Amino acid sequence: MRIGLIINPLAGLGGSVALKGSDGVAEQALALGAEPRAVWRTEQALQVLLPWREQVEFLSLPGAMGGDLLARMGFRHQLLTRPLQETTSAADTRAAVIALQQAGCALLLFAGGDGTARDVAEVVAPGQAVLGIPAGVKIHSGVYAFSPQAAGELLVRLLQGGLVRLTQGEVRDLDEQALREGRVTARWYGEMTVPQEGHFLQHVKQAGVESExxxxxxxxxxxxxxxxxxxxxxxxxxxxxxxxxxxxxxxxxxxxxxxxxxxxxxxxxxxxxxxxxxxxxxxxxxxxxxxxxxxxxxxxxxxxxxxxxxxxxxxxxxxxxxxxxxxxxxxxxxxxxxxxxxxxxxxxxxxxxxxxxxxxxxxxxxxxxxxxxxx
Missing domain, CATH: 3.40.50 (Rossmann fold)
Known part of the structure; x- marks a missing residue:
């Protein structure tokens, strides 16, 4: 099985330093002492795959977007030669999705938060199976496994030939205008095709100010x-x-x-x-x-x-x-x-x-x- 892997190295930076998110504040978060966690979260997912690594080949991007981790863990992989800047951006994520799909992958695995899911959804082909590894601060979207380990276990199920149903998962992110008005609501940004089995996949967050x-x-x-x-x-x-x-x-x-x-x-x-x-x-x-x-x-x-x-x-x-x-x-x-x-x-x-x-x-x-x- 060929799996495309995209890691957003900046995902989740703002969480531990109370910035409520990571979009546009990566430098500030790093200055406050935040430590990158997306690569580590991806490693937790891929550790579950280690006993089956001969059955999978990854397509990924150089450096922190996937290549470094795959090499360190000993997974068979191919790297797209597209050059990357030292600090990655949303444009890099979107370009990676397009390139990985053109190279041919059965599943597109990505690590990030709701902003990353929005970037993927913007350019992903209809029907392309995707699965998110939760690595962001707030994750409202229904395209993520509920933990990195769960993402790995779902991939194992696929590698073993298990029957895994495909469904449509919603992509949601905080409505910034509502947030400025003191309301926490998630805005809908589309749907993507995700594998779903049992308790592997998290449900869409139901947000709103408690009225009780x-x-x-x-x-x-x-x-x-x-x-x-x-x-x-x-x-x-x-x-x-x-x-x-x-x-x-x-x-x-x-x-x-x-x-x-x-x-x-x-x-x-x-x-x-x-x-x-x-x-x-x-x-x-x-x-x-x-x-x-x-x-x-x-x-x-x-x-x-x-x-x-x-x-x-x-x-x-x-x-x-x-x-x-x-x-x-x-x-x-x-x-x-x-x-x-x-x-x-x-x-x-x-x-x-x-x-x-x-x-x-x-x-x-x-x-x-x-x-x-x-x-």
Whole structure:
């Protein structure tokens, strides 16, 4: 099987340094200490393929867009000779898609975020099978596997001749005008053909400001009764936690990570390094929410909550905050973690406690591999 591989080396740079994305801010993110993660995420996917590497040949681009990684991992591959600039761009991605299709590939594998998916969708031929490795900051599109490992396992299924259904996956990205107006909604940019099997492929994010104000008010009442003095409460991004903080009279950032202590905002819109300094060695609680329709609680839009931060706070001190309406959008699928650290993902329990109302906790299944199924 010939697989085309495109890596967007700049994808995900803005996540850990609280820039909410990577488009147009790569230099700023690098200056703030961000480390490229797209190549590493691709390596996680390709590691699953190593036992079957004699059955696959890759077509790719030189350097960080794929060639360096394939050579290092020992995969058979051909490189297109098109010269690349030291810093790649969206134009490079689009040109790579065209070139790989002309060279002939059964599947086009790409690593990036929603911006990368938009670039691919702009020039991909109708019916060309594609699969995304999630490496961006916020991933709303339904063309990505829910983790790098899941992408690798789906490729193995294809190599083994397994029956894999093709479907249409939506490409979505944040509506910037709505974001400036304080609303988080994803704009539709088209569809691409993707292989789909079981729990390999993530669903389209269902976004929008949470309207269940009564539930948030109940949750705020409960949390106000549970505040512990001297404990630092980390509020992850998203409309649910932003609405909860508003009910408590606190001004938090909609898409940022904030730290609250003793009823006041101690730090607002922190990056991964700042957050680790605030919680390491200090009593802390971590509140995250689930992405409606997808179920991710880590690894989508909240990379500031790094694996180091999660370990410093402790899994026992993590709580998911989600209304029953949001959980219903999952249609029985488990919550998901994709922290970027497979060892940490495996350490999560098979079910997590979800705060869903006033003194109302639910036990909800959680998965991190493609075989994860609801209890």
């Amino acid at each position: 104000e009564l539930v948030l008010l109940e949750l705020a009442d409960w949390l106000s009764e549970e505040w512990q003095p001297g404990v630092r409460y980390v509020f992850g991004p998203g409309s649910t936690l932003h609405g909860l903080a508003s009910q408590l009279g606190l001004q938090t950032t909609l898409l940022g990570v904030d730290v609250i202590e003793d009823g006041r905002v101690l730090a607002r819109d922190v990056d991964a390094a700042q957050l680790l300094a605030l919680v390491d060695g200090h009593a802390a609680r971590l509140l995250v929410t689930a992405i409606g329709g997808q179920g991710h609680i880590l690894g989508r839009g909240n990379q500031q909550i790094s694996p180091q931060v999660v370990r410093a706070i402790g899994l026992d001190n993590l709580r998911v905050v989600a209304t029953k309406r949001k959980l219903a959008t999952l249609q029985g699928r488990p919550l998901l973690v994709d922290s970027g650290d497979p060892a940490l993902d495996q350490a999560f329990p098979p079910a997590v406690r979800v705060w869903a109302g006033y003194r109302e906790e639910l036990l909800y299944p959680l998965g991190w591999t493609s075989s994860a199924t609801p209890c």
